[in-house]
Amino acid sequence: MKKNKLLIKFLFFCIVIFFDNIHAQNKLFKYDLEYKSNPRKDSITLKKMVLDSENGKSSVFRTEHDRRSDSLIAITGLGLGRGITLEDQIYVIKNFTENITYKSIQNIYRDLYSIKIIEKLNWEILSEKSKIENFNVQKAKVTYGGRNWIAWFTTEIPIQDGPYVFNGLPGLIVNLSDDQNNYIFNLTEIKNGSEKIYYRNKGTELNWEQFKKLAENYYSDPYARMKSMGVPIKKDDGAGNAVSLDLKLETDRIKKVIRNNNNPIELNHKIDYQ
Incomplete structure (x- = not known):
């Protein structure tokens, strides 16, 4: 465990050094999501999530499973299977050029739907600062989806993005959680992304x-x-x-x-x- 933590710190340190040209290429940010699928129980579910950032102009946030499936569909026409529920799907596409964010949903028949996110993120940036791994971070709070959220962001990564629908702070969100700890997102890894980012079509738009x-x-x-x-x-x-x-x-x-x-x-x- 100690070796793993040291490795993560070393990788974060190396990445910060080379982040001067961050907008020159795609970046891949990995997050661990820990959440309570049933708020009445103490059990925690872990999902491995990926934020693909396309030159800071758009991004896709989804599970590693969905990312692999999207690539397979683009290349072979066949993707991976998916679960039977709709509410716990976490797949968000952001277009910063057009200022559009939408949530993507797929049913068991592979029909695609999208919900445009129109709720505004009115961030309040607080004075409190800290350190997460080797990043200097600052605290911010916002209300979204009927939950109160706390974010820690770093200006050392000049991408105004983060997990799920969350964006608009003056740097990347490193840690994000609601005040009941039903959802906790933690940045775990940063890598150079692929030249081509495959993601779902918009499908039928719903409110x-x-x-x-x-x-x-x-x-x-x-x-x-x-x-x-x-x-x-x-x-x-x-x-x-x-x-x-x-x-x-x-x-x-x-x-x-x-x-x-x-x-x-x-x-x-x-x-x-x-």
Whole structure:
């Protein structure tokens, strides 16, 4: 563990030295996200996240899994599988040139949807300063999605960006958490990015009310589309054999998963599933 921490510090130190030309090429920032998928329980979920910054003009924030899937889709047309829930998807695209931020959502049929983020980030930069790894950081706070957030940013990395929808501070966000510690983002690594950044198409644009309707319909009957098309619904029995699915049991299982993982970042748009 000590060796790993020393390695991270060394990498951060080396990166700072060469950050004079940060806008000359793409950068990749890795974050650890620790969050409570169920606020009534103490269990913590860890997700490995990536922020791809394209010359400071745009960025994509998503899981490492989604990043690999996007690259595979662009190259081969086939991506990786995804989970069965909608609320815990963390995929955000920012276009700084046009000042547009939107959240991307994909369902089990690979349909793409986007929600334009119109809520303003009215940051309050505080006087408190500290040090995280080898970065000098300063504290700021903001309200977003019905949660109060604390950020620590560094002007030593002159990119006004950060995890998820958060941006607009005079430097990169190194650490971000809500005041209940339901969501904690920590910067862990910085690398030169690839020349080409692959990411999802925008898909069908929704507002939050339309997303709520989409999510409630999915919760009500996850397999409605497949049933209407007469598609046989099967699953792997664990031994490589396709067996018929008990739709009642499987639907009840999916509903339980959705109810137990219903702690979205946008708490003000939380859906009360019954």
